[in-house]
Amino acid sequence: MEPEPNQEFQGLVCEGANVLPSKFIEDAFRDGYGKVVNIRRLDEVINSINGWYMERGLFGMVSGIEILSGGVIRLQVSEAEVNNVTIRFLDRTGEPTVGKTRPETILRQLTTKKGQVYSMLQGKRDVDTLLTMGIMEDVSIIPQPAGDSNKIDLTLNIVERKSGGGISAGGGISSGITSGPLAGLIGSCAIYHKNLFGKNQKLNVSLERGQIDSIFRINYTDPWIEGDDTRTSRSIMIQNSRTPTLVHGNQPDSNSFTIGRVTAGIEYGRPFRPKWNGTLGVIFQRTGAHDDKGNPVIRDFYSSPLTASGNTHDDMLLAKLETVYTGSGDPGSSMFAFNMDQGIPVWPEWLFFNRVNARARKGLVLGLACFHLSLSGGHVVGNFPPHEAFAIGGTNSVRGYEEGAVGSGRSCAVGCGEVSFPLTGPVEGVIFADYGTDLGSGTTVPGDPAGVRRKPGSGYGYGLGIRVDSPLGPLRLEYAFNDQRKGRFHFGVGLRN
Numbered sequence: 001m002e003p004e005p006n007q008e009f010q011g012l013v014c015e016g017a018n019v020l021p022s023k024f025i026e027d028a029f030r031d032g033y034g035k036v037v038n039i040r041r042l043d044e045v046i047n048s049i050n051g052w053y054m055e056r057g058l059f060g061m062v063s064g065i066e067i068l069s070g071g072v073i074r075l076q077v078s079e080a081e082v083n084n085v086t087i088r089f090l091d092r093t094g095e096p097t098v099g100k101t102r103p104e105t106i107l108r109q110l111t112t113k114k115g116q117v118y119s120m121l122q123g124k125r126d127v128d129t130l131l132t133m134g135i136m137e138d139v140s141i142i143p144q145p146a147g148d149s150n151k152i153d154l155t156l157n158i159v160e161r162k163s164g165g166g167i168s169a170g171g172g173i174s175s176g177i178t179s180g181p182l183a184g185l186i187g188s189c190a191i192y193h194k195n196l197f198g199k200n201q202k203l204n205v206s207l208e209r210g211q212i213d214s215i216f217r218i219n220y221t222d223p224w225i226e227g228d229d230t231r232t233s234r235s236i237m238i239q240n241s242r243t244p245t246l247v248h249g250n251q252p253d254s255n256s257f258t259i260g261r262v263t264a265g266i267e268y269g270r271p272f273r274p275k276w277n278g279t280l281g282v283i284f285q286r287t288g289a290h291d292d293k294g295n296p297v298i299r300d301f302y303s304s305p306l307t308a309s310g311n312t313h314d315d316m317l318l319a320k321l322e323t324v325y326t327g328s329g330d331p332g333s334s335m336f337a338f339n340m341d342q343g344i345p346v347w348p349e350w351l352f353f354n355r356v357n358a359r360a361r362k363g364l365v366l367g368l369a370c371f372h373l374s375l376s377g378g379h380v381v382g383n384f385p386p387h388e389a390f391a392i393g394g395t396n397s398v399r400g401y402e403e404g405a406v407g408s409g410r411s412c413a414v415g416c417g418e419v420s421f422p423l424t425g426p427v428e429g430v431i432f433a434d435y436g437t438d439l440g441s442g443t444t445v446p447g448d449p450a451g452v453r454r455k456p457g458s459g460y461g462y463g464l465g466i467r468v469d470s471p472l473g474p475l476r477l478e479y480a481f482n483d484q485r486k487g488r489f490h491f492g493v494g495l496r497n
Contacts, residue, residue: 009037010071016150017077019117020060024052029073037067049077057121059143059152079117080143083151085110090159092137100160101135102198108224109133118143118152130158133223135195137161164195186210199226212258215241232270235281239263242290246391246404248300248449257297257306259387262286267320279322287385288313304447308351308383316351317344331370335361343382353382361495369421374496377413389445390438393459395490398436400461400482407450407457409438416496426469430478433462459483465490 009032014025028045032038046062053060059080066074087106089099110126112118123141130139138159146153169189190206202221208214217239225232242258251257265283272278289297289306296312299305307314319342327333338358345352359376378390390412393401397414414436422428437458442450450457465478473494481487 007037007067007069007071009033009035009073012073012075013068014075014077016063016079017060017075018079019058020049020052020077020079025049025075037071037073042073057119057123059118059120078150080150080152082112082114082116082118083146083149083153085112085114085154085156087156087158090157092159099158100164100198101158101195101200105199106130106156106158112154118154123154130156133200135161135164135200161194165191165193167191186213200224212256213241213243215239215243217241230270232268235267235269237263237265237267245289245387246394247387247389247408247445248289248304248306249404250453251301255291255301257289257291257300260288260290265318265320269322275326277324277326279320279324281320283318283320284316285318286313286315287387289387300447300449302447302449302452304449304452305386308385308446309349311349314351314385315347315349317346318342319344330363332363332365334363335359343384351383351385353380353384355380355384355388366419369419372416372418372420374416374418375414377411379411381410386446386449389449392436392438395476395478395492396496398434398459398461398482399432399463399478399490400434400480400486400488401459402488405455406436406459407438407442407455408445409441409450409457410444411439411441413437413439418496420467423466428467428469429464430467430476431464432478432480433460434480435460463487 009029012025012029014020014022017025028048032041042065046065050061061078062075063078064074064076066076068074085107087099087103089097091097109129111129112122112126127139127141130136136158138157140157142155142157143152144155145151167189169187171185171187186208187210188206188208190204192202192204192206194200194202196203200223202219202223204217204219204221206219207216217237219235219237221233221235223233225234239261241261241263243261244256245259248257263283263285265281267279267281267283269277269279287307291297298307298310298312309315320339321342322337322339324338325334325336327335336359339356341355343351343353355378357376357378359374361372361374364371364373380389389408389410391404391408392398392412392414393406394403397403398406414434416432416434418430418432420428420430435458438450440457442448442455442457459482461480461482463478463480465476467477468475476490476492476496478490478492479487480490
């Protein structure tokens, strides 16, 4: 018997390839059309198809190939579709236990759905998403064959954190207070629950107390409203605070006063594009100034008004709009934020004004070094509380100046350039230069609080420092000179705003 020669390739039938692009298959076989079928070439095509699935973390492969009569090649592809997704709660020893989180709260976080071809890369992203909820200690996905079919069942092994609620205490530093024996020290305590009703809802009751300032806050957050398909979150907040004012600080008679705020509001937020998030809200606020004995004050030492209404307090209802773009987080990424507050005069004595504020940051990697450029600015129109003017100068503004010492106005513009470079381990050095200006708007603030305190209205600073990476974010220790040749240290936590 004489061996039958291979046929010429005249056509292709591909079965089972639901996610594999038809163009990829056509391109893989195009060179062989009209030529004698080459077994070695078929092996190369099969390897390239299997490689396409592997590169994307997809459970798929060529399971069979057959040469039919007439030179038609029949290609059989097997793709493992997700059949069922089940949840198994484990304790720290790996033994099954009863979970506190509702299964539907977990399942709706997953982008992997029934009927999809399972992707290990997509599964890893789902694991990361579940961990960012803050209530899981460990998450893993275990794929298993579903009977005799090409489908697979997924089991989520979840180890929850020991307690969804508790009590915490700590301390910190406020850069807004720059004098006194306990300058800037803040103590705090909180009662919290991170998984209310098993729905990943958060409740936090906290108190912060410093040398002068204090904040009592009740905050409830639902990160994803039940029944919503767009990941809309809801946050309800009630707050009572006393904070020093940077606009009317530095009283010649050494008397100090604070701004008291009673605030209540509700906000809704959701992502509307990749890396973009938006927030809408309504906030009521009552503000007023008080001396160190708690008595209301309507004017400072220079007779500058401390309220817009002339009363002991100002009432306002604010409609809030905020849009934030967050980059990848690497040194060369970008960030942009825009927010607007509109005062709504429900009653004639309630304030009517509009305030806009924007900030942007861009990084550029230069070998081992990294260059960061930050810009921010804002403007207010209408009848607004004088203590809400934009304060310029300080750790997160123009370094080399005390907080708010450059000026305060209805408008502001601040720019910063930094070059950071590695030193050793988590420590890096930084060289920086800042500039800020009130754009000549200081005199338009009622009472001209910046002018009577002889603030320049614009200024620059430059210096160097070190930063240490920590779980709280970068710890910054910097020394800067201003344009009046005066130097000062600055300490901060986190990236410069």
